Each structure stands twice: as C-alpha cells, then as structure tokens.
Amino acid sequence: MKKNPYQPIETNLIEVISESPVIKTFVLQPKEGFRFNTGQFIELSLNGTGEAPFTPSSDPNISKEIEVTIMNAGRLTAGLHQLKNGETLGIRGPYGKGYPLNEFKGKNILIVGGGVGLAPLRSLIYSLLADTSSFGKIYLCYGAKTPQDIIYKNQIQKWKRAIDIKISVDRADDDWKGNVGVVTTLLNDFKENLSNFISIVCGPPIMMKFTTYKLIDIGFKPSDIYLSMEKNMSCGLGKCGHCRMGRFYVCKDGPVFTFDKIKDMHDLWD
Numbered sequence: 172m173k174k175n176p177y178q179p180i181e182t183n184l185i186e187v188i189s190e191s192p193v194i195k196t197f198v199l200q201p202k203e204g205f206r207f208n209t210g211q212f213i214e215l216s217l218n219g220t221g222e223a224p225f226t227p228s229s230d231p232n233i234s235k236e237i238e239v240t241i242m243n244a245g246r247l248t249a250g251l252h253q254l255k256n257g258e259t260l261g262i263r264g265p266y267g268k269g270y271p272l273n274e275f276k277g278k279n280i281l282i283v284g285g286g287v288g289l290a291p292l293r294s295l296i297y298s299l300l301a302d303t304s305s306f307g308k309i310y311l312c313y314g315a316k317t318p319q320d321i322i323y324k325n326q327i328q329k330w331k332r333a334i335d336i337k338i339s340v341d342r343a344d345d346d347w348k349g350n351v352g353v354v355t356t357l358l359n360d361f362k363e364n365l366s367n368f369i370s371i372v373c374g375p376p377i378m379m380k381f382t383t384y385k386l387i388d389i390g391f392k393p394s395d396i397y398l399s400m401e402k403n404m405s406c407g408l409g410k411c412g413h414c415r416m417g418r419f420y421v422c423k424d425g426p427v428f429t430f431d432k433i434k435d436m437h438d439l440w441d
C-alpha cells in the first residue's frame with residue numbers, strides 16, 4: 172500500500188540544547204531511517220498542537236540523528252521549547268531542493284546569516300567543511316541582536332580554523348569587543364575580487380532584503396546570490412498552494428532560490 176505522505180515518522184527527542192534565551196536545538200532520533208540534503212526542510216509536529224516547517228541544522232551525513240534549531244516565535248515553537256528529553260515528536264519530509272552544492276564547487280563562498288538563520292547555514296557549513304578541497308575560500312558574516320543571542324558559540328570557535336568569520340551585534344554589552352551594527356555593516360569592508368564568488372544568505376526577511384541589496388551594491392550578480400525563502404507553508408508537497416510566490420511553490424521549487432529568479436516578485440520580502 173502506498174504510504175500516506177502526511178503521516179509523520181515517530182521521533183524521540185533525545186537532547187535539548189539551549190543556544191540563546193529564545194533559541195534551542197532539539198536532537199531527534201527518528202524511529203525509521205531519515206536522510207536529508209543540506210537546505211531541505213522538514214515538517215515537525217507536536218501532538219495536539221500542530222506542525223511547522225524547520226530546516227535541519229545538523230550534518231546531513233549523519234542519518235541516525237537530526238538536529239533542528241528553533242526560535243520561540245509563537246504557539247507551536249513555545250510548546251516545543253517546553254519539551255524535555257524522552258518526549259515523542261513527528262517529522263515528515265524532507266522537502267524542497269536545498270542548497271545546490273554542485274553549483275558551489277570551485278567557487279569562493281560568502282555566507283551571511285542573521286539570528287536563527289544560522290541554523291540551515293550550520294548544516295551547509297558541515298557539508299562544505301566535509302569536502303573543503305571542492306570549494307574555494309569560505310567567509311561567514313553573522314549578525315545577532317546581542318552577544319547573548321549568538322548561537323553555536325562553541326562551533327564558531329572551531330570553524331575559525333577553516334572559515335574567515337566576522338560577527339556583529341545590534342546592541343553590545345560591556346564585554347563585547349567586536350563589531351556593533353546590523354550584519355550588512357560587516358560587508359562594508361568586504362573587498363575581495365568577486366569574479367569567482369557566490370553568496371548564500373539566510374535570516375529574517377528584513378535582513379535578507381537589506382543584505383541582498385548590499386551584496387548587489389558591492390558587486391555580486393543577482394544570479395550569484397542564493398536566498399532561503401520562508402513563506403507560509405502547509406503541505407510541504409506542492410499541493411495546497413499556501414507557499415506560492417509568483418510562479419513558484421517555495422516548498423517544492425525552493426526554499427533556496429537565486430535572486431535573479433525571484434527579484435521581480437512584489438511580495439518577495441513579506
């Protein structure tokens with residue numbers, strides 16, 4: 172019998188890692204095999220509350236466990252943030268096309284992340300670091316509201332061996348020695364030769380909008396800017412139309428798009 176595509180796979184919650192006052196990483200162990208490509212998303216369900224889309228933040232080469240990093244933004248995510256180890260969740264997917272790693276091969280890569288937008292980018296970074304000889308130089312510019320809101324602090328320290336990393340906060344505290352300002356301010360000093368560069372951006376819509384315009388300003392071509400679009404989703408399967416953006420269904424045709432494909436859509440940043 173054909174499997175019901177809406178039927179979630181039962182999944183054990185085996186660890187909850189607090190990343191910031193409002194962001195937690197959930198380590199999940201699906202009861203059957205589950206693989207995803209970096210940048211694809213899942214629908215995660217909490218019994219009696221509902222389901223929502225999230226992009227795994229873990230290494231896609233690890234199939235026994237997947238990690239999702241979730242900001243407490245509303246009803247479902249508040250419920251998830253209350254959970255303790257040992258509870259059962261549902262996942263279905265993976266959905267969407269994810270990051271086209273083959274297109275990135277041989278290129279220098281500038282990754283720009285804002286807030287919890289570093290979650291899908293962490294999965295991408297694991298994939299890039301697993302195969303460094305295939306890619307050029309990797310740069311990461313990351314923006315968070317305050318130093319307490321910076322996620323993956325330990326991993327960032329390790330990534331510094333292989334990645335040129337700059338971090339900015341909107342509001343500093345007394346101990347912060349780094350840049351202060353929105354993440355685009357980090358791009359003011361980005362003076363590399365862009366002939367063999369791509370950029371990958373993930374964050375809240377307003378951050379993606381201003382980052383994209385800044386990248387164009389400093390010389391990136393729209394076709395070299397990869398954006399992870401977040402639209403309202405329901406089925407995840409290209410059937411319900413909730414995620415429609417112009418001629419695309421974000422769940423099926425995306426969620427990753429190059430800017431040239433979507434730049435003329437009127438509701439792009441809504």
Ligand SMILES: Cc1cc2nc3c(=O)[nH]c(=O)nc-3n(C[C@H](O)[C@H](O)[C@H](O)COP(=O)(O)OP(=O)(O)OC[C@H]3O[C@@H](n4cnc5c(N)ncnc54)[C@H](O)[C@@H]3O)c2cc1C
Nearest residue numbers: 212223224225226240241242244245246247248290401402
């Ligand atoms: C492809 C895709 C991948 C995603 N990946 C991730 C991810 O990896 N990590 C992640 O954290 N999120 C991710 N998201 C976003 C995530 O799906 C939403 O945050 C989630 O659906 C919110 O569900 P909710 O029921 O908790 O919020 P809802 O209750 O549906 O609230 C949604 C919105 O309303 C606002 N809101 C809710 N309650 C209030 C209130 N009381 N006052 C004012 N405003 C309020 C919230 O700020 C939020 O913007 C992704 C989205 C998509 C489309």
Ligand code: FES
Nearest residue numbers: 405407411412422
């Ligand atoms: S979420 Fe249903 S068509 Fe995309």
